[in-house]
Amino acid sequence: MRTNIVRSESLMVSYDVVNGWTVVEIDGEVDAHTAPAIREAVINLLAEGHHHFVLDMTFVAFMDSMGLGVIVAITKRIREHEGSLRIAAASGRILRIFNLSGMQESYEIYPSAAEATQSDPSPGSLAHWPRPSPG
Template structure:
């Protein structure tokens, strides 16, 4: 069951739990105004016991450096709890932002949240973050 956690004029965020993954779907703009809300919402989920996340960016219409910073902050908190994180549904435009920032190699990026949740999460998969673990394909 999908649960809304943020309703804002320029961004909506909801989550669902699928196969052990907390799939967070972001719809709208992730910028200096909305990024702190996103950070707080996901950190609250981590604090509630969620450990393994998929950030579905398929409906993100805009993301600036604050948005990237939130992804890093979320990753650090998930890593502290020995969780895992996958990024899903990244458009070509968003993938370019990950490339330009040098963040693409640091994350497991999946074509869709369905593909990201097909396998069960492995605890501690962020142990080598911000560098990919050996044997993983960063693309």
């Protein structure tokens, strides 16, 4: 059951648990105005005991450098909890931002949340972040 955790004029963040993953769906723009709310939402979920995340960015219309910064901040927090993180990004625009920033090598990026949640989470999969996992 999808639960809304952030709702504003320009952003909606909700989550659901699928196959051991907490799928955080972001709908709207990820920028200097919305990034703090997204970060806080994920930190609250970590505090509630969620450790394995898929950031579903399928409905993100725009993302700037603050958006990339919040993903890095979230990743650090998840890593501290020996969790894991995957990105679901169907939009070519979002994928291009990851490619241009060089961050595509640091994350497991899937075309959809459904594909990202097909396999079970592996605790500590961010141990080598920001470098790709060996193997």
